[in-house]
Amino acid sequence: MPTAFPLPSDLSPATVTNTASLLRIVALSLISGAAIASRLFAVINFESIIHEFDPWFNYRATRVLASKGFYEFWNWFDPTAWYPLGRVVGGTVYPGLMATSGVIYNFLHALNLPVDIRNICVMLAPGFSALTAWATYMFTKELKDESAGLLAAAFIGIVPGYISRSVAGSYDNEAIAIFLLMFTFFCWIKALKLGSALFGTLAAVFYFYMVAAWGGYVFITNMIPLHGLVLILMGRFSSRLYVAYSSWYAIGTLSSMQVPFVGFQPVSTSEHMAALGVFGLLQIVAFTQLVRSHVSSKQFQDLLFLALVTVGLLGFVGVVGLTYKGVIAPWTGRFYSLWDTGYAKKHIPIIASVSEHQPTAWPSFFMDLQFLIFLFPAGVVLCFHQLRDEHVFVIIYAAMASYFAGVMVRLMLTLTPVVCVASAVAFSSLLDTYLDAAEPAEAADDASETASASGSNSGSKKAKKATASAATPGSALGDIVAAATPAKKGEKVKGIFGLDTRLAIIVNAFGMLAFFVFHCTWATANAYSSPSVVLASTNPDGSQHIIDDFREAYYWLRQNTPETAVVMSWWDYGYQIAGMADRPTLVDNNTWNNTHIATVGKAMSSSEEVAYPILRKHDVDYVLVIFGGLLGYSGDDINKFLWMVRIAQGVWPEEIQEPNYFTPQGEYRVDDKASTAMKNSLMYKMSYYRFAELFGGGQATDRVRQQQVPKIGPTLDYLDEAYTTENWIVRIYEVRKEDLLGRDLKSANAFAKGKKRKRSKPVSRRRAIVN
Amino acid sequence: MVRWCGLSLLSFTLSALADSFANTAIVRSIELGGSLVQVTTTFAAKALEANSKVYTVALSDAEKQTSSWLEARVKGQAKQLQIVDRGADSNGVHLLDISLPQPLALNASINIVLETIQTHATHPWPERASQQDPQGLKYKADLLVLSPYHTAVQRTKIRAPSPSIHSYTTPENVGDFTLDAPVTKSGATVTYGPYNNVAASANEQFVSKHQQPVFVHYDYEYPVLQVPKLKRAAEISHWGANLNIQDDIHLRNAGPALKGHFSRLEHQSQTFYKRSAPHVIPGLTLHLPAGIRNTYFYDLNGNVSTSRLRTAPSVPKEAQTSQYSLLELKPRYPIMGGWNYTFTLGWDSPLADSASVDKATGKYIVQVPVWTPIPASVVNEAEVKIILPEGATDVEFATPFPVVSSSLSTHTTYLDTIGRPAITLHFKDLTERHAQPIFVTYNVPLSAHLKKPIAVAVAFFSVFAFALVTRRIDLRIHKN
Secondary structure (H helix, E strand, O other), rough: OOOOOOOOOEEEEEHHHHHHHHHHHHHHHHHHHHHHHOOOOHHHHOOOOOOOHHHHHHHHHHHHHHHHHHHHHOOOOOOOOOOOEEEEEEOOOHHHHHHHHHHHHHHHOOOOOOOOOHHHHHHHHHHHHHHHHHHHHHHHHHHHHHHHHHHHHHHHHHHHHHOOOOOOOOOHHHHHHHHHHHHHHHHHHHHHHHOOHHHHHHHHHHHHHHHOOOHHHHHHHHHHHHHHHHHHHHHHHHHHHHHHHHHHHHHHHHOOOOOOOOHHHHHHHHHHHOOOOOOHOOOOHHHHHHHHHOOOOOOHHHHHHHHHHHHHHHHHHHHHHHHHHHHOOOOOHHHHHOOOOOHHHHHHHHHOOHHHHHHOOOOHHHHHHHHHHHHHHHHHHHHHHHHHHHHHHHHHHHHHHHHHHHHHHHHHHHHHHHHHHHHHHHHHHHHHHOOOEEOOOOOOOHHHHHHHHHHHHOOOOHHHHHHHHHHHHHHHHHHHHHOOOOOOOOOOOOOOOOHHHHHHHHHHHHHHHHHHHHHHHHHHHHOOOOOOOOEEEEEEOOOEEEEOHHHHHHHHHHOOOOOOOOEEOOOOOOOOHHHHHHHOOOOOOOOOHHHHHHHHHHHHOOOHHHHHHHHHHHHHHEEEEOOOOOOOOOOOOOHHHHHHHHHHHOOOOOOOOOOOOOOEEEEOOOOOOOOOHHHHHHEEEHHHHHOHHHHHHHHHEEEEEEEOOOOOOOOOEEEEEEEEOOOOOEEEEEEOOOOOOOHHHHHHHHEEEEEEOOOOHHHHHHHHHHH | OOOHHOOHHHHHHHHHHHHEEEEEEEEEEEEOOOOEEEEEEEEEEEEEOOOOEEEEEEEEHHHHHHHHEEEEEEEOOOOOOOOEEEOOOOOOOOEEEEEEEEEEEEEEEEEEEEEEEEEEEEEEOOOOOOOOOEEEEEEEEOOOOOOOEEEEEEEEEEOOOOOOOEOOOOOOOOOOOOOOOOOEEEEEEEEEEEEEEEEEOOOHHHHHHHHHHOOOOOOEOOOOOEEEEEEEEEEEEOOOEEEEEEEEEEEEEEEEEOOOOOOHHHHHHHHHHHOOOOOOOEEEEEOOOOOEEEEEEOOOOOEEOOEEEOOOOOOOOOOOOOOOOEEOOOOOOOOOOOOEEEEEEEEEEEEHHHHOOOOOOOOEEEEEEEOOOOOOOOEEEEEEEEEEOOOOEEEEEEEOOOOOOOEEEEEEEOOEEEEEEEEEEEEEEEOOHOOOOEEEEOOOOOOHOOOOHHHHHHHHHHHHHHHHHHHHHOOOOOOO
16 A cells, blocks of 8 residues: 555554554643643732632632531531622532532542642633533544544643633533533443443433532433434434433533522423433333234334324423413513523623623634634534434534524534533544545556656745645635545545655644644633733733732722721622621622612612612621722723613612613713713712822823723712722712711711801601601 | 838849949930941949949830840950840849859949930820921930949930931929939930939839930930841752741831822922932842842732842852842832732842751751841731741751740741641741841751652652553543
8 A cells, every 4th residue: 555655564453552542641631730830820920829710709709618627618607698688609609619619628628638629720721621622532542543642631731711710710510511521422422322320320420419519400301312312313322321310310410409599490490301301201111112023013003103293292382381371481581681682781780780791792702712713613514414313413513603603602522522521523634634644545647747757846935825726626624525535436536645745734733733822821811811800900010010000909808997897888888798808798600689689779870869778788897899990990880880770770660770871862871961860870970089189280181991080079968988098999989877967967067178068958857868 | 222122032133232332423325226226335343342243234124115126345355244134023123134254353343334315215196297297206215224223323325317406305303312403404315314323213112203205315316227127038958958938028108107198290290309308218238148149029019110229249158258249129119108019029038148057966957037037127026937947857946046936847848748847936026136147957868868759759650650550551441
């Protein structure tokens, strides 16, 4: 057999296998190392710190778990959250993440390795990303072969779409969930392939872990039944499917019901009904198969098929009926918003107000996946080419995840693994084809001659182009398909001839890989490695300047206010205040009580007189606002203010109306032209209180909104400025207590300043305080 | 003179004392400060008996409580004299016996200097001050210096850090001792006395008749620093040749509490015009040892990135240099009056700089400073934990001054099998003068040194052995 380049012939097969095995282990460990290392930008640039918002709650809960033990954590009622309601943390949390850290913590301490719990939490996501790489390798190996598996592992190890959720310090459920997702899918495919109850059970166990770790487990709950259903419809029912699905569903569902937060949902909500339905369908199909194996009558089979469809339809109608009657809970709002992107904005502003729930912008696909997004369809097509059971799975997964990723930014995360897998399949098919030294058996002389002739005649660049076009009649994909299938007899032999053809493709391919690595490093370093608790800017001399206003304010609260002081802020900062300042908060990022949040929104968007009774009724001692106007920090509360207004309007449509906060021209302004409602709102006053004075008579400019703030700033009668951070990002106000003489605070303030009291007004004001 | 009131046994001792010396002059000068007040009392004494070896000084109960540092010297000599505390008597007077360097002949005279540092002797007055207000402190002292001997003349000079003294007490009923003005003020100094012919005063009768408090209310232009709690952990590692010191510090501004609220605007304009209020702590400058590395400064919310460190190269243990690393430490927020700030400060230093081997016994000697002083501050409670290498035996320690309590425990950390012995010492009211080394001696046998590599080797080999065995065990039920 002719080869394009010499191959060593004196190697025994055993040596080749052993070397390949060793190389695989080395490659996998290097991939794990790269996966962990590329997530450490945040630690190196900043420090070992918990990022963003939700991780602070997870970290706080983990600390409780580590210090007080599992049972204490399980029964933990947190009176400081959602003051005065409190929160049953043990029953409203996915404990998988905390339990994982707790187990690692206790294990290390048992070995006399007293690692700080914070460092475990910070490093958990990078550690699990290495495991994800391994799980993806196993998954892809089942799909194609080891080399595709290694490519997939390398892709998922450094792809920004996954790094965005798993940098060091991003201590969130997703950190471990993607590993569990991939490993559950691997176990499922393995179980399906082998018809193995063991792997089915393993899939169930990891499914349980996933249920305990992330709300996104519903994705698995629907993916596996969908796969099963499609296989049945394709006429691929087999005892392997029956064993795998039944063992997974029975054990998985029972164990998932042990998680308190999930409870009886697997048998009572719509999201889980598909799994139950497919389980029932499988039993019927299996029964049919059994009957058919005993009775061989064509008509009987038809009858059974009819019965099957009838029962299936009846079951479906039954589920719908039960849903209407209320036995089965209908789809939740978050799920509706998956089908109708405008749903949340209309009905649940809280969900819509979260930036990661917005539909994905097109550029972010390239940002998060780079060249994988082009290879992904090719890989899916290659799956059609073979179409074993597991390929069907990948095709369904690809279709579903693509849709979801388009609907919601954060679901990009579930798309990323399948993109890596499919791209790896495509890429490794390409490499397989072009790295294979074998030349087509009946080499068509003229084809190879033209290729080599053009290669020798023209310049190297042109030659590459020419050979590339010569080697790819039609499309590259068609060529791969052609190369993968043996050429039929009688036709003109297709294939790859010569070394230059191969080199052209391979150099290109490796170029793509190299650019991918550069892109991943760049995206990770620049876009995804900011803790957002700590901001960084650059000094004129190029050194890094840390802006640490958040921790400054939280630490001040922690050290210099009474431990029971209730802090009101917008819900974004609830977890951070609980975690870093250790003070009770009214609302936090667990947005379970819309009314409570709307109350805060109302207090923030009403005038002082209206807000004050609300504050006093909720025992609020301090109000915290984020103000970026001095520094140009755009994620501040004035920019979020319209959401507060909208959410408050949802509950009190008579009192708060969004249009009042715009100018008559419909602009959102904070300068002289700002609307009266805007200027009187507590949020506006707290943000700009004494801000203009900072400019010492000059024109005060809000750097976020690029507007000129009025020279005479707002005054506060019911609140006192308690603390403002170095760059004015966090401003804390203390709520005044009622005046000792029974006056309302406004007139008491006016009296203290020596102003003359107006005759007409105080009477009505006094009445206001009585209410 | 005092002999007629000899009703109790104590009076006999007093009367016996009264004979041995007579004070020709006592001069007490008090340097007012924030947390610390330095009192230097010079006793010019004449021996009335031959062979007098012990000179006794008296402190009132309150004075003894506040005096956290006490040392006596012969004037002009560097050597400290031994002081024995006789404890409080029923009159609320503490007697301290100072052993003289050599016995005095009859009518020989000697000048003894008693230096004390008082902590918690001042308090802010007014108790609350807003951001622009000056900071006033009030100091209380006793008018007369007590002594068990007859004193010919005595005076007290109180020196404030600036001439702006708001008020001071004018003592009354001192006609027995002086006919001039009982108190004079010139510049920043308030002088009480001279008071002549003061009888032996360390007894209740005199105290109740003549002693009276005097107050000085003065301006203080620096923040009043207090460390309510300091926890120091010093970990000695022979394998790493490292002495790690970590301080958990609770810092408090003991000046007047902030009146009203903190205004960042005012603070920023004050800082801009360089006329910051005296009772704001914007930062601290600490002198850390030379040769330190891996210095860290964090608090409960993580690293504090607003500090600068200039390290000096390591100096050998015996070298008499005054090199130090300079740490400009800036807390997260300016510490206003009454505010707290807790933080952790730690560093690694070469063990060779503070350890040596006693050639005679083969024991290691390590010196660990009691604390690294924060200038002009007082530590109310300090806990120093010295963690020795694993397997250290014959542990002994010597402190430069008495401890409140001490205990031994076991501390387990990385790669330990049986844990390390740890000494925990408690101190109170530490000042800059207390920053002296604690000496710890111990033995580490070779077997203890080898414990760590053996433990690690065993752990790795057991993993390999486990893998070795599992590869060779077949648990399948059906052999294919």
